[in-house]
Amino acid sequence: MLKDFFGKKKKKYASIPSEQGKLEVPEGLMKKCSGCHKIYYRKEMQKNVNVCPNCDYHQSLTAWERIGSLFDEGTFEEWDKQLTTTNPLEFPGYEEKIEKDRIKTGLNEGVVTGKGSINGQPTAFSVMDASFRMGSMGSVMGEKIARAIENAKDESLPLIIFTASGGARMQEGVLSLMQMTKTSIAIKRFSEAGGLMISVMTHPTTGGVSASFASLGDYNFAEPGALIGFAGRRIIEQTIREKLPDDFQTAEFLLKHGQLDKVVHRHEVKSLLTTLLIMHGKGGETS
Incomplete structure (x- = not known):
């Protein structure tokens, strides 16, 4: 019964033996x-x-769980919530899959963007959510992130991006790949205007996301054990005909080879971000 309870099941409740007989435990407890x-x-x-x-x-954390754990209560304002994905290439079944994810996650797309304060320090943000189409980057996701970068530039705010993605969204073909260029150009303009961008890569950050805006921060951080890379291990091993290290494409491997500034425990992220925002901003009260 335990296996049935914690595995996939169709029952709303599972029965667990107890001294009094059977105890019904609500699903999700x-x-x-x-x-x-x-x-x-x-x-x-x-x-x-x-x-x-x-x-x-x-x-993993949902976008709103992560926002709730970092931002001061009542300070965040969401941007471009109304933007929704269509089916530009008329890919069969794509709209139905998008609608299922909207219902499951309560999101219109796999990223939440906006602005808020972390310990009193104002910042813009983009937080990706892998529970929506595995965080894959399509036209609307790229557009929302690009707009967030432009808004941060226009409002002279720093920008923090939390990434979680399986890569490009295959149902949108080249339109998905174009978002790599769009977001990278937006970050270049932001940087030239003196903006501060902090990238925090979470598990997983792969494909076109890792090869574009995720790696373009002034500071590039990652959570412990996060999978970060472009192509998959099997493809690389077949291409170079060599066995890769066990820790290949982990956050720790990237740090060891100079591709990250720091691997940051989730409990320490808020403190680190606060310190950096104060360093590069106008200071302020912290809690």
Whole structure:
């Protein structure tokens, strides 16, 4: 029964034996760590910002969970919420998949953009959500991120981008790949205007996202154990005909080879961002 309960199932409730007989446990009450496979109350894991208390594995966060863990309450303002994805190439079944993800996540696209304050320090932000089409970058995602960069430039705000993506969105073909150029050019303009960009790569950050705006920050950070890379391990090994290291394309591997500035534990991200925003801004009160 435990296997049925914590695995995929169609039942709303699962029965767990107890001294009194059977105890019905509501679905979603518990959460299994993807690292050590220990089971916790979901609320306990959420209080720890989805970091496993046992093995320190960083579980995924939704965009709004991450925003809620970082930004001062009542300070964030969302940008371009109304932008929605269409089906420019008339790819079969694409619109139905998008609609399912809208219902599942409550988002119109796999990124939330806006502005807010972190410990009193104002900043613009883009937070990607891998639960929407695996965070794949299509036309609307690229447009929202590019607009956020332009807004940050126009309002003289620093910009923080949290990435989580499986890469380009295949249903949009070359239109998806064009977003790499669009976002990169927007960041170049932002940088030339004196803007500060901080990139925080989370698991996974791959494909066209890793090869464009995710790697263009003035500071490039990553969460522990995050998968970061362009092509997959198997493709690279078949191409170069060599076995790659076990830690290849992890945040720690990239740090060791000079491609990251720091691997930052999720509990330390808010403090680090606050320090950098004060350093590059006008200072202010912290809490």
